Amino acid sequence: MTQTDTMPIPDQVLEAAARIAAHAHITPILQARSIDTETGTALHFKAEHLQRVGAFKFRGACNAVFALSDAEAAGGVVTHSSGNHGAALALAAQLRGIPCHVVVPDGAVPAKLASIQRYGATLHHCAPTIAAREAGCAQVQADTGATAIHPYTHPQVIAGQGTAALELLSARPELDALVVPLGGGGLAAGTALAIQALQRDCALYLAEPVGAADGARSFAGGVLDHEFVPDTVCDGLRGSLGAINFELLRTTDARVLTVDDAATLSAQRMLLACMKQLVEPSSAIALAAVLGNQALFAGRRVGVVLTGGNVDFTALADLLRE
Amino acid sequence: MTQTDTMPIPDQVLEAAARIAAHAHITPILQARSIDTETGTALHFKAEHLQRVGAFKFRGACNAVFALSDAEAAGGVVTHSSGNHGAALALAAQLRGIPCHVVVPDGAVPAKLASIQRYGATLHHCAPTIAAREAGCAQVQADTGATAIHPYTHPQVIAGQGTAALELLSARPELDALVVPLGGGGLAAGTALAIQALQRDCALYLAEPVGAADGARSFAGGVLDHEFVPDTVCDGLRGSLGAINFELLRTTDARVLTVDDAATLSAQRMLLACMKQLVEPSSAIALAAVLGNQALFAGRRVGVVLTGGNVDFTALADLLRE
Numbered sequence: 001m002t003q004t005d006t007m008p009i010p011d012q013v014l015e016a017a018a019r020i021a022a023h024a025h026i027t028p029i030l031q032a033r034s035i036d037t038e039t040g041t042a043l044h045f046k047a048e049h050l051q052r053v054g055a056f057k058f059r060g061a062c063n064a065v066f067a068l069s070d071a072e073a074a075g076g077v078v079t080h081s082s083g084n085h086g087a088a089l090a091l092a093a094q095l096r097g098i099p100c101h102v103v104v105p106d107g108a109v110p111a112k113l114a115s116i117q118r119y120g121a122t123l124h125h126c127a128p129t130i131a132a133r134e135a136g137c138a139q140v141q142a143d144t145g146a147t148a149i150h151p152y153t154h155p156q157v158i159a160g161q162g163t164a165a166l167e168l169l170s171a172r173p174e175l176d177a178l179v180v181p182l183g184g185g186g187l188a189a190g191t192a193l194a195i196q197a198l199q200r201d202c203a204l205y206l207a208e209p210v211g212a213a214d215g216a217r218s219f220a221g222g223v224l225d226h227e228f229v230p231d232t233v234c235d236g237l238r239g240s241l242g243a244i245n246f247e248l249l250r251t252t253d254a255r256v257l258t259v260d261d262a263a264t265l266s267a268q269r270m271l272l273a274c275m276k277q278l279v280e281p282s283s284a285i286a287l288a289a290v291l292g293n294q295a296l297f298a299g300r301r302v303g304v305v306l307t308g309g310n311v312d313f314t315a316l317a318d319l320l321r322e
Numbered sequence: 323m324t325q326t327d328t329m330p331i332p333d334q335v336l337e338a339a340a341r342i343a344a345h346a347h348i349t350p351i352l353q354a355r356s357i358d359t360e361t362g363t364a365l366h367f368k369a370e371h372l373q374r375v376g377a378f379k380f381r382g383a384c385n386a387v388f389a390l391s392d393a394e395a396a397g398g399v400v401t402h403s404s405g406n407h408g409a410a411l412a413l414a415a416q417l418r419g420i421p422c423h424v425v426v427p428d429g430a431v432p433a434k435l436a437s438i439q440r441y442g443a444t445l446h447h448c449a450p451t452i453a454a455r456e457a458g459c460a461q462v463q464a465d466t467g468a469t470a471i472h473p474y475t476h477p478q479v480i481a482g483q484g485t486a487a488l489e490l491l492s493a494r495p496e497l498d499a500l501v502v503p504l505g506g507g508g509l510a511a512g513t514a515l516a517i518q519a520l521q522r523d524c525a526l527y528l529a530e531p532v533g534a535a536d537g538a539r540s541f542a543g544g545v546l547d548h549e550f551v552p553d554t555v556c557d558g559l560r561g562s563l564g565a566i567n568f569e570l571l572r573t574t575d576a577r578v579l580t581v582d583d584a585a586t587l588s589a590q591r592m593l594l595a596c597m598k599q600l601v602e603p604s605s606a607i608a609l610a611a612v613l614g615n616q617a618l619f620a621g622r623r624v625g626v627v628l629t630g631g632n633v634d635f636t637a638l639a640d641l642l643r644e
Contacts, residue, residue: 028350030372049598050352269635276371276600276631309598313591313642320639 005153005244010197012159013190016063017166023062023095024163027051029171030306032275039290040298044175046168049279049309053087053115056164056307057151060186061088063160064149065096073098075145080126080133082108082116083236084308085151090119101146103136105129111312152186153242162190162197168303169198178303179286182206182215182256183237185245187307192252204254207289209234209261215241216256219249233261236282236308263288265319271306278316283307327475327566332519334481335512338385339488345384345417349373349486351493352628354597361612362620366497368490371601371631375409375437378486378629379473382508383410385482386471387418395420397467402448402455404430404438405558406630407473412441423468425458427451433634474508475564484512484519490625491520500625501608504528504537504578505559507567509629514574526576529611531556531583537563538578541571555583558604558630579611586610587641593628600638605629 030045048056065077076099079089086102093100100121104113105128113123126136140146149157164187165178178195182188188206195202208215211232217225224246230238261281268284270291271277286304290297352367370378387399398421401411408424415422422443426435427450435445448458462468471479486509487500500517504510510528517524530537533554539547546568552560583603590606592613593599608626612619 033374052355054598272600273635276376278594278598278600313595317639317642320635320642 006155007244007248008155008159008193010193012155013162013166013193013197016059016156016159017163019066020059020062020160020163023052023092024059025051026167027164029168030275030277034274035270039294041290042301043290044168044172044301044303045275046164046303046305047277048164049277049283049306053084053091054308054310055084055088056161056187056305057084057088058091059163060154060157060160060190061085061149062092062095063163064154064156065089065092065098067156068147072147075147076100077149078103078137078140078144078146079149079151080104080137081151082112084310086121087112087115087119089149090116090121094120099144099146101140101144103133103140105133109312152184152239153244155244158186158190158245159193160190161187162194164305165191165194165303166197168305169194169200169202172301172303175202175301175303177203177205177297177300178305179205179207179289180305181234181237181282181285181307182208182241183212183234183282184239185215185241185249187305188254189245189248191305192249192254204252205289206254206256207285208256208258209237209264209285210258211261212238213258216258218246219256222250234264234282234285236280237285257289257293259285259288259292263292265322267291269319277306278309278311279306280308280311283309328477329566329570330477330481330515332515334477335484335488335515335519338381338478338481339485341388342381342384342482342485345374345414346381346485347373348489351490352597352599356596357592361616363612364623365612366490366494366623366625367597368486368625368627369599370486371599371605371628375406375413376630376632377406377410378483378509378627379406379410380413381485382476382479382482382512383407383471384414384417385485386476386478387411387414387420389478390469394469397469398422399471400425400459400462400466400468401471401473402426402459403473404434406632408443409434409437409441411471412438412443416442421466421468423462423466425455425462427455431634474506474561475566477566480508480512480567481515482512483509484516486627487513487516487625488519490627491516491522491524494623494625497524497623497625499525499527499619499622500627501527501529501611502627503556503559503604503607503629504530504563505534505556505604506561507537507563507571509627510576511567511570513627514571514576526574527611528576528578529607530578530580531559531586531607532580533583534560535580538580540568541578544572556586556604556607558602559607579615581607581610581614585614587644589613591641599628600631600633601628602630602633605631
């Protein structure tokens, strides 16, 4: 997508919180005695799967849409995510009363497309390649004057995603660590900014699938690694870490914890059995990172962002039978 | 079980709230825009599936256990529920530091027995008949001096169950109707008392399975009907309406709405898909009653008690494949 990615600053998270306040839910913070006992930690789950459209993605999309000038907004917005960001952008555009275009690759899940259309967005089909998706977006931009809102490198998206941690840290000032999933890095970078905005001495851990560990390799090597083929059940974390996100995160003490899919699915089951909460694997990975690193988290007060709950029921049925 | 069932009064719900405050969760109240839009109502879900042991049953059990005198408590407590009440009583007894005995019929679900044992209760196995269960309880009482805590006719259990509605109506004074499931009638009777205690002009609807509609028949005929064989997926609502519960409810304007199992399972799916909440069929039936009576509830502000979330994953997997 054609856009200029300027580095967001901590104050933009505070501005985002004010900007989205009329539209986004202040999601509850859940706790589970049984999981605390098992892990030896005090876990505070920020329930973003109860956010509008069922994912934290609404925060960033909403902030980006409402940060547009009236002139920009008149042309509408465009993106090429067929997942939660697409639905989130569609709803945000609907709330502002502007057009939304979503470029979707052939073969995308029909249920997700229906969700995007329910919020009034126009779908544009393309071949299932990155090049075709980028070209589709460029074409929509040329035809309509729409502004591209990238799912995780747009600075206002990053700032908006940071509002989840801002709410969590404001409600639970005693937290000494946060754990969030790492995919493209929008939530991770936004969370780092939120910690800075509040000037908290709070460690940040990023849970990343072993099968899409470009983030871990990038931080270890000091160079962005985006030559990899993702192989993970965490469909929300298959994208490669964004350049701006990498630059922002490498200046912090954020640490990547890699998690294999079996541990993630086990955590997803635990959230359903012990907390009655349905979350995506891309979300359960954060709890799995805690469960897999008990010595690291023992005795600490840890915030965990449950990022989304849009789960395909057939896949869930398979999980429950295991 | 041998006990004297005196009719509880509204003030006992207020006393129960104070008695259990140190032990029970104040559960969240959830809303779902998508379901409100579909039903044309404003629904406020009291999330008792997030209560300790995963069900509202902890409220009544906790109130009954902590209402015992020290002398009574020393002998411990006994019941013959192998479901949520058994686990709830076990935890309540553990919190007070007294023995708990649970008489369980052969063939009871191993996962539920494990849950009861996890809270330190002693299991006593018996044949799977009501007579054997009653005899088992009487034997434990004779042997140990334990006090019987019936799952839904014990007056302190009824008063304790009423605290869920008390919290809901206190937090949402604008509600003009409540919907709760009807099985043995502990929650229903307690909810009626809570409405009276707060002197609210709030209608009460009782959602009952078509396959266990002894309540509907009893209210229609004016005589308690307990000659029936339950046939419903709502395993928590198969018991017959208690005599004291019937007497208490028939003096109110409470109205029974019968619901078939297909509608209940559809509501259970909806709660998972739209609200990411895992609840038992015995709990989803309350939403199903709203969905099946839209003209009745349209334009109203309705409280719905989500009573429990202890779901067998194999059964859930079957549901998701339908």
